Amino acid sequence: MVTNNHSRSTTFVLLFLLIGVAFISMRYGAVNISLDEIFSSFRKYFTNSDSMSLNERIFMEIRFPRALLCIIVGACLAVGGTLMQALFRNPIVEPGLVGTSSGAAFGAALYFVLGASFKFNAGVWTLPLAACFGAILSTSLVFVLAVSKESGRSSIVKLLLTGIAINAFFMSGVGFLSYIARDPQARSITFWGMGTLSGANWHAVIIVGLINIVCILLALVYSKQLNTLLLGEEEASYIGIDVKQLKLIILSINVVMISSATAFVGIISFVGLIVPHLLRMLHGSDNRILIKHSVLLGAIILSLADTTARLLLSPAELPIGIVTSLIGVPVFISLLRSKNYYF
Amino acid sequence: MISLPLFFYIEHMKKTFPLVFFLLCLASCDRFGNKDTKQENEKRIVCISKQYSEIIFALGAQKDIVAVDISSTYPPEIKKLPTVGYHRALSAEGVLAAKPTLILHDNNIGPEHVVKQLELLKIPMKVFPKGATLDSAKVLIKEIGAYFHKEQEATALCEKLDNDMSRVLEARKSYKDTVKVLVIHYGQANNVFLIMTKKSTAAKMIEWAGGEIAVDDEKGMKQLSAEVIAASNPDVILLTDFGFDKLGSVEKIKELPGIAGTKAAKNNHIFRVEEHDLVYLGPRTGENTLLLQKIIHPGGN
Amino acid sequence: MITIENIGYHIGHNTLLKEVYLQFHPGKLNLIIGPNGAGKSTLIKILCNQILPDTGSVLFEQRDIKSISVKEMAKMRAVLSQNIELVFPMKVNEVVMMGRYPHFNASPQKRDFDICEETMSYFGVSDLASRNYMTLSGGEKQRTHFARVAAQIWESNENECRYLFLDEPLTFLDIYYQFDFLNKLKVLLSASDLIVVGVVHDLHLAAKFADNISLLYNGQVLADGSVESVLTKENIKTAYRLDAEVQSALNGIRLQF
Numbered sequence: 001m002v003t004n005n006h007s008r009s010t011t012f013v014l015l016f017l018l019i020g021v022a023f024i025s026m027r028y029g030a031v032n033i034s035l036d037e038i039f040s041s042f043r044k045y046f047t048n049s050d051s052m053s054l055n056e057r058i059f060m061e062i063r064f065p066r067a068l069l070c071i072i073v074g075a076c077l078a079v080g081g082t083l084m085q086a087l088f089r090n091p092i093v094e095p096g097l098v099g100t101s102s103g104a105a106f107g108a109a110l111y112f113v114l115g116a117s118f119k120f121n122a123g124v125w126t127l128p129l130a131a132c133f134g135a136i137l138s139t140s141l142v143f144v145l146a147v148s149k150e151s152g153r154s155s156i157v158k159l160l161l162t163g164i165a166i167n168a169f170f171m172s173g174v175g176f177l178s179y180i181a182r183d184p185q186a187r188s189i190t191f192w193g194m195g196t197l198s199g200a201n202w203h204a205v206i207i208v209g210l211i212n213i214v215c216i217l218l219a220l221v222y223s224k225q226l227n228t229l230l231l232g233e234e235e236a237s238y239i240g241i242d243v244k245q246l247k248l249i250i251l252s253i254n255v256v257m258i259s260s261a262t263a264f265v266g267i268i269s270f271v272g273l274i275v276p277h278l279l280r281m282l283h284g285s286d287n288r289i290l291i292k293h294s295v296l297l298g299a300i301i302l303s304l305a306d307t308t309a310r311l312l313l314s315p316a317e318l319p320i321g322i323v324t325s326l327i328g329v330p331v332f333i334s335l336l337r338s339k340n341y342y343f
Numbered sequence: 344m345i346s347l348p349l350f351f352y353i354e355h356m357k358k359t360f361p362l363v364f365f366l367l368c369l370a371s372c373d374r375f376g377n378k379d380t381k382q383e384n385e386k387r388i389v390c391i392s393k394q395y396s397e398i399i400f401a402l403g404a405q406k407d408i409v410a411v412d413i414s415s416t417y418p419p420e421i422k423k424l425p426t427v428g429y430h431r432a433l434s435a436e437g438v439l440a441a442k443p444t445l446i447l448h449d450n451n452i453g454p455e456h457v458v459k460q461l462e463l464l465k466i467p468m469k470v471f472p473k474g475a476t477l478d479s480a481k482v483l484i485k486e487i488g489a490y491f492h493k494e495q496e497a498t499a500l501c502e503k504l505d506n507d508m509s510r511v512l513e514a515r516k517s518y519k520d521t522v523k524v525l526v527i528h529y530g531q532a533n534n535v536f537l538i539m540t541k542k543s544t545a546a547k548m549i550e551w552a553g554g555e556i557a558v559d560d561e562k563g564m565k566q567l568s569a570e571v572i573a574a575s576n577p578d579v580i581l582l583t584d585f586g587f588d589k590l591g592s593v594e595k596i597k598e599l600p601g602i603a604g605t606k607a608a609k610n611n612h613i614f615r616v617e618e619h620d621l622v623y624l625g626p627r628t629g630e631n632t633l634l635l636q637k638i639i640h641p642g643g644n
Numbered sequence: 645m646i647t648i649e650n651i652g653y654h655i656g657h658n659t660l661l662k663e664v665y666l667q668f669h670p671g672k673l674n675l676i677i678g679p680n681g682a683g684k685s686t687l688i689k690i691l692c693n694q695i696l697p698d699t700g701s702v703l704f705e706q707r708d709i710k711s712i713s714v715k716e717m718a719k720m721r722a723v724l725s726q727n728i729e730l731v732f733p734m735k736v737n738e739v740v741m742m743g744r745y746p747h748f749n750a751s752p753q754k755r756d757f758d759i760c761e762e763t764m765s766y767f768g769v770s771d772l773a774s775r776n777y778m779t780l781s782g783g784e785k786q787r788t789h790f791a792r793v794a795a796q797i798w799e800s801n802e803n804e805c806r807y808l809f810l811d812e813p814l815t816f817l818d819i820y821y822q823f824d825f826l827n828k829l830k831v832l833l834s835a836s837d838l839i840v841v842g843v844v845h846d847l848h849l850a851a852k853f854a855d856n857i858s859l860l861y862n863g864q865v866l867a868d869g870s871v872e873s874v875l876t877k878e879n880i881k882t883a884y885r886l887d888a889e890v891q892s893a894l895n896g897i898r899l900q901f
Contacts, residue, residue, distance in 0.1 A: 029440075030436040030437045030439065030440035031439045031442075032440075054439075054464065058436065058439055058464065061460065061463055061464060062436060062439075062460055063436065085732070089732075090731065196454075198434050198435065198454070198456065199456030199457070201460070224745065227738075227742060227745075228742055228745060230730055230734060231728055231739075232729075235723075235725060235728060238718065238721075238722065238723040238725075239743070239745050239746055240714055240716075240717065240746040241718075242715075284732075284735055285734045310436065313428070314437065315375070315410075315427050315428060315436070315437030315440040315441065316375060316426070316428025316429065316432070316437050317428065317433075317434035317436075317437055319432075
């Protein structure tokens with residue numbers, strides 16, 4: 001197909017851009033780290049890590065894992081957005097729509113406020129597990145409530161509306177928890193809720209990275225089936241898709257992806273919303289192409305946003321959610337108004 | 344959902360800390376551009392505590408301070424130093440960019456993961472004992488004095504503080520009534536006021552000054568609605584610098600819901616105070632309390 | 645052959661279908677007609693396995709459709725619903741290619757591209773191949789879907805018949821394309837393994853093109869059989885509450901109201 005070659009060249013352009021952006025995000029920051037130091041830190045990290053200078057350690061322990069986490073989380077958010085938009089056939093859907101983000105937020109808030117009073121402790125895993133628990137709770141609540149009694153099926157409109165309601169419910173839960181929280185706890189909740197990658201470390205990179213590689217590969221496997229949903233659920237079933245099973249799989253992928261990322265970096269909006277939109281303008285809505293490109297463009301946009309967040313008020317740092325909203329809202333509105341994009 | 348970030352934004356505005364953070368950023372954007380003029384220093388201290396900062400400068404020990412947090416605003420010359428941002432929203436690289444050989448902080452820094460990162464990189468950090476009461480504040484001054492080898496200056500500061508405080512307490516004896524004071528921090532946002540309560544440092548100073556804080560709560564600061572403000576009916580309302588300047592004038596402040604009906608508004612007893620004079624104890628606490636007395640007991644009675 | 649045996653369906657106290665027995669034969673254009681609320685759509689949905697009937701069963705040859713998996717079904721049965729809207733931009737050839745999805749795994753083979761091209765040219769949408777589906781007119785969209793469902797069952801299966809269900813397929817077409825489509829359908833029906841069942845509203849078109857008409861009324865089969873035997877003055881009066889004049893014409897009958 002002609003589009004195939006065309007889309008392949010886009011893949012290369014995006015890949016090239018990603019490498020450039022990743023380089024910038026690793027090269028520049030509040031601390032001035034030279035190229036030599038970057039190279040030597042790689043060399044020493046594997047041979048003689050004790051002899052690393054402070055700058056080399058800053059690069060290896062803070063900046064490098066942060067740049068990597070940025071790429072992974074950006075990819076995750078964008079793919080999540082693509083999956084959800086295809087599943088719901090709705091262009092204004094974000095990964096958080098079916099309650100996932102707010103549930104994860106609630107889980108994390110619960111951990112911050114009441115964590116000490118629970119016996120459960122899994123070390124560094126406690127927070128992500130708590131977020132995942134909240135995300136699964138809220139998402140399954142949405143689905144249980146959205147299933148109609150008569151047909152035993154859930155229509156997409158019903159899901160969307162239930163999602164909004166459950167989101168509001170869990171967000172008020174977060175609000176309540178942060179209200180009763182004692183001061184230092186409240187601080188964690190607020191920081192976590194705005195989204196920040198400043199907590200990036202190798203743990204986060206490895207955990208979020210592994211989970212997301214598996215999820216993205218799975219998403220690619222199901223991308224062809226996901227295409228049929230563009231025609232509607234009924235049509236999809238006529239083309240041989242087990243719609244119920246497909247929905248369950250896509251949603252599970254989404255829940256796992258989003259809650260793993262949210263647990264470590266908090267809620268980051270708009271990336272999942274605008275990336276699929278921008279890409280659809282390039283090559284239409286074939287999810288097989290869309291998902292691959294989402295990985296790249298999501299990573300590019302989040303890396304750019306994080307670099308901006310770090311450098312704009314350097315040495316202070318903005319919460320990244322503010323930057324993504326700042327970039328995302330105008331892009332989104334201009335997309336909505338653009339004439340070559342139809343809903 | 345689009346409303347999600349918006350919701351968070353509002354939710355956080357409510358939580359005051361980002362509000363504080365952004366307003367401070369806006370108000371002091373120029374401070375982020377400050378040049379590091381102490382590049383050659385061997386000892387490089389980053390001080391992330393407004394209380395410590397003021398004491399260090401009062402001691403004349405600021406030679407090795409290369410950067411401070413953005414809330415450290417006294418003395419005025421401190422604003423010429425580079426800043427590492429808001430003390431509860433630090434970024435590891437932001438602090439490290441100052442190439443610190445030592446970080447001074449009062450255990451009120453965050454977020455937690457950034458502190459962990461700094462510990463991971465084995466950046467030396469020092470915390471002095473808490474100075475939340477008058478006696479412990481003097482201990483703090485002496486400790487910091489000892490650390491910087493400014494023992495004599497520390498003693499002098501403590502003596503001056505004692506002198507000022509005895510004048511304060513002397514004056515208080517002559518007051519016949521206790522004035523009810525409301526302290527509003529950062530003005531009004533989302534129709535709620537951030538109020539300093541009886542648990543705050545300001546409450547101590549108001550009490551020494553012969554007044555009484557109008558609102559009680561478990562936390563030092565509390566967001567309260569206009570109704571509570573109106574019900575507390577204070578005799579005097581103090582606004583910290585940022586909030587006062589944002590609203591512009593006493594007339595504007597008097598129009599705010601909740602404030603309009605209070606005795607303070609009727610009698611025009613609304614005043615501006617500097618935040619750094621009121622939120623921690625330090626060498627100037629005595630002086631500042633004397634000023635407070637002039638405000639809330641203008642006739643000396 | 646499709647056999648419908650004793651199909652009944654109701655929602656609450658509302659009986660939508662009752663004791664429906666019908667047979668549809670290959671090589672013929674089977675059209676279902678009936679007034680609003682007669683149960684046409686429900687019957688098509690049951691045929692497509694979208695809803696399960698309360699009583700009775702549908703057999704494709706000897707097999708109950710309940711026992712055929714969604715995947716296997718998709719290889720032999722295509723359905724054209726009415727008014728399919730896309731929310732996201734997609735090219736016409738990509739939409740048509742979806743008809744081939746049941747037949748390939750990861751990516752389409754040459755055979756699939758060839759079939760898509762054939763069906764697109766058959767239904768006259770080749771020129772639109774790289775257009776965005778969302779920018780098409782209603783008629784162009786409909787023809788795109790003709791090409792898609794045709795692509796899905798373009799090839800004969802070894803042991804099974806091919807089935808095509810049409811739910812009011814002519815809605816957005818002008819009279820030229822209505823005739824054009826039905827004529828093309830007739831050409832396809834020369835294949836002896838193709839069974840076409842469609843719901844239409846237009847009695848004139850039904851009279852002109854149908855090989856077999858089933859007239860539904862109040863959830864039951866009022867009449868079933870050849871055009872002449874179903875579209876009688878009495879049946880039309882009962883089902884549509886209209887007085888019609890039925891005239892014999894050169895090929896079939898003509899209706900006048």
